[in-house]
Amino acid sequence: MATTPSPVEPTVVQRHSLLAVFTATFFVRFSFGITIAVFASYILRHTGGFDQTGIGVAGLVSAMASVGEFSTVLLSGAAADRYGRFPVLFLGMGSAAVLLLAISTTRAPIALGALNFLFGIASGAILAPSLAIVAGQSRSDQVGLEMGRFDAMNLFGWISGYAVGFGLVFSIPNDRLNAIFVLGAATLVLGLFAATLLIRGIPRHRGTRGLALGDVIRPAFRRSVLLVTLPWLVIYMLIGTALVFLVSSAGGIGFPPVYLAIGIGAGGTVLVITQPTYGRLADRLGRMRMMTVGAGGFVAVMLFASLLVAYGPRVPLLAGIGISIITALAYGPAALAALADLTNEVGRATTMAIYSLTISLGMILGLGASTGLYYELGNTGLYIFFGIVAAALVVLTIARHRELSSLAISRVTTPVR
Numbered sequence: 099m100a101t102t103p104s105p106v107e108p109t110v111v112q113r114h115s116l117l118a119v120f121t122a123t124f125f126v127r128f129s130f131g132i133t134i135a136v137f138a139s140y141i142l143r144h145t146g147g148f149d150q151t152g153i154g155v156a157g158l159v160s161a162m163a164s165v166g167e168f169s170t171v172l173l174s175g176a177a178a179d180r181y182g183r184f185p186v187l188f189l190g191m192g193s194a195a196v197l198l199l200a201i202s203t204t205r206a207p208i209a210l211g212a213l214n215f216l217f218g219i220a221s222g223a224i225l226a227p228s229l230a231i232v233a234g235q236s237r238s239d240q241v242g243l244e245m246g247r248f249d250a251m252n253l254f255g256w257i258s259g260y261a262v263g264f265g266l267v268f269s270i271p272n273d274r275l276n277a278i279f280v281l282g283a284a285t286l287v288l289g290l291f292a293a294t295l296l297i298r299g300i301p302r303h304r305g306t307r308g309l310a311l312g313d314v315i316r317p318a319f320r321r322s323v324l325l326v327t328l329p330w331l332v333i334y335m336l337i338g339t340a341l342v343f344l345v346s347s348a349g350g351i352g353f354p355p356v357y358l359a360i361g362i363g364a365g366g367t368v369l370v371i372t373q374p375t376y377g378r379l380a381d382r383l384g385r386m387r388m389m390t391v392g393a394g395g396f397v398a399v400m401l402f403a404s405l406l407v408a409y410g411p412r413v414p415l416l417a418g419i420g421i422s423i424i425t426a427l428a429y430g431p432a433a434l435a436a437l438a439d440l441t442n443e444v445g446r447a448t449t450m451a452i453y454s455l456t457i458s459l460g461m462i463l464g465l466g467a468s469t470g471l472y473y474e475l476g477n478t479g480l481y482i483f484f485g486i487v488a489a490a491l492v493v494l495t496i497a498r499h500r501e502l503s504s505l506a507i508s509r510v511t512t513p514v515r
Contacts, residue, residue, distance in 0.1 A: 111300050115235040116244060118296035119228050123248060124255040125289025126191060126224055129282040131259020136267040140275045141210060145267055159211045166218025168458035171226055175451030178227035183447055184297060188290055190223030195286040202279035225454045230447035233438035239381055241438050246377025246431035254370045325498040326436050327452045332490045333396055334460025369427055377431035385436035386502055392429025393495045398422035400484040407477055
């Protein structure tokens with residue numbers, strides 16, 4: 099902090115900082131959601147009815163954002179630690195708005211791929227400092243709760259933005275879809291303006307400009323940090339696969355698309371509601387306990403998903419996968435809180451950037467592995483993929499349990515445990 103605050107000021111600083119991040123997060127994800135919903139139609143110049151070649155082109159161009167975020171997010175985190183979290187966050191939001199305006203001016207796949215790569219860099223510059231601010235401004239006994247609230251705003255923005263974009267793509271002519279990217283840019287500017295007003299006049303992290311880059315990045319790759327973040331890698335390998343195969347697999351087993359849409363909407367609503375609750379439970383019961391519950395839920399999801407592919411949409415299997423998903427949702431807030439517990443003020447944004455790095459890499463690896471196995475072995479390849487992901491998740495969960503046990507902490511409960 100720039101000044102020594104009075105006893106009342108930390109509460110004011112925390113409240114305004116967190117509210118600014120939550121506000122920015124909603125507008126950012128809303129903007130991203132509406133543009134992602136129309137991106138494939140915009141690239142291919144027509145709405146719906148994509149052939150295999152078209153899907154391949156749209157998928158390649160869309161994937162450039164993940165590549166951009168994965169390859170630069172650690173540098174974004176380091177920049178936030180050295181020059182300040184809010185400046186980097188606001189720079190990322192402003193850059194993303196400019197890039198959306200640029201995207202609205204062209205439909206050339208090569209140009210869109212390059213712009214989407216830069217857009218991924220801006221996304222990393224938004225996420226890493228946001229998580230660092232939440233970690234640094236949360237009370238020690240409410241880190242899980244605040245991470246849950248962050249996740250809820252993040253997901254609420256995605257869901258509502260995607261719903262609006264999905265409605266717009268079928269409501270306006272395809273040759274006018276560029277207006278949606280302009281709308282996304284305007285939404286980002288609105289969020290930037292609102293967040294700036296919320297932190298106006300309060301002391302905040304100014305960065306550590308004299309710190310060497312290696313000293314900032316090195317702590318992010320400690321064993322304790324990796325044991326928290328690597329499970330995200332395998333979880334997002336699964337999520338990336340689900341995004342590709344969900345609709346086609348549902349059709350293949352006779353599951354009506356309208357029910358799938360209702361299920362996704364209901365699941366998204368449950369996710370938004372449960373994240374703060376799971377975060378509060380992580381504060382009260384322990385991070386590792388809730389991470390274990392969430393990991394078990396993901397393993398169960400894969401088991402029931404395999405049974406659905408084999409036997410079709412039977413009610414007991416659908417109920418089992420629904421309950422498993424609700425259980426799996428416990429993982430996110432607890433893991434983010436555990437990662438926050440392992441950070442320090444100097445390198446906090448860089449360490450939190452590992453979250454963004456692992457989910458981007460997980461999406462890339464998951465899509466490559468699952469599609470390759472499915473192409474060679476059909477449904478058997480998917481079963482093998484699910485088995486590998488489940489086994490990796492179990493092994494990593496056991497490894498973190500063993501690490502915590504080896505610390506021989508005298509107290510029964512600590513924030514990390």
